[in-house]
Amino acid sequence: MNAKSDTSSLSSPLDKVKIVLAIAILVGGVAGYYIYEAAPTVLRVAGVIFSLAVAIAVFMTSDVGRELWRFIQGSRIELRKVVWPNRQETVQTTLVIIFFVVIMGIFFWLLDMFLAWAARMLTGQGG
Incomplete structure (x- = not known):
């Protein structure tokens, strides 16, 4: 194993907080969908979509999220090299x-x- 993979697997406490916060935001959005049954369905779905977007934004600020984004970018580059x-x-x-x-x-x-x-x-x- 190289030094890069050793240091990238260790996440700081702040990164763990960000990941837990992202999960909590997403769970809160889904819970809100069921708690506010009387609200119009469009607003409830919009709330879930908004909470998903905020959760993704919070997750992407962590080291794990940045690593995931780098992986996605690398995958897109490799996908362009494929001869279909x-x-x-x-x-x-x-x-x-x-x-x-x-x-x-x-x-x-x-x-x-x-x-x-x-x-x-x-x-x-x-x-």
Whole structure:
């Protein structure tokens, strides 16, 4: 393990407070949805969405949140490097998979029929 991963796994007490606060805000928003049953549904849903946004904002200020954001950014960069198949390759691959599934389905159906016949013969139920 390198020094970077050792220090990033240790979070400060303030980071732990931020994470707990983010969870509490989210739980509070969901609890508010059920507590204020008489309020219009649109306001209750807006409250949950607002609490989710605030919880995410608080979480992203912690070291764990910043690490998550760096991971997301790195994933987006890697995603841009992917060479996606064109339509012809996609259709050909799909047809090969469908053909293979049909062949395997027939194989397992025949195997099942044979094993059922063998079980009937072994138990004396077949004629």
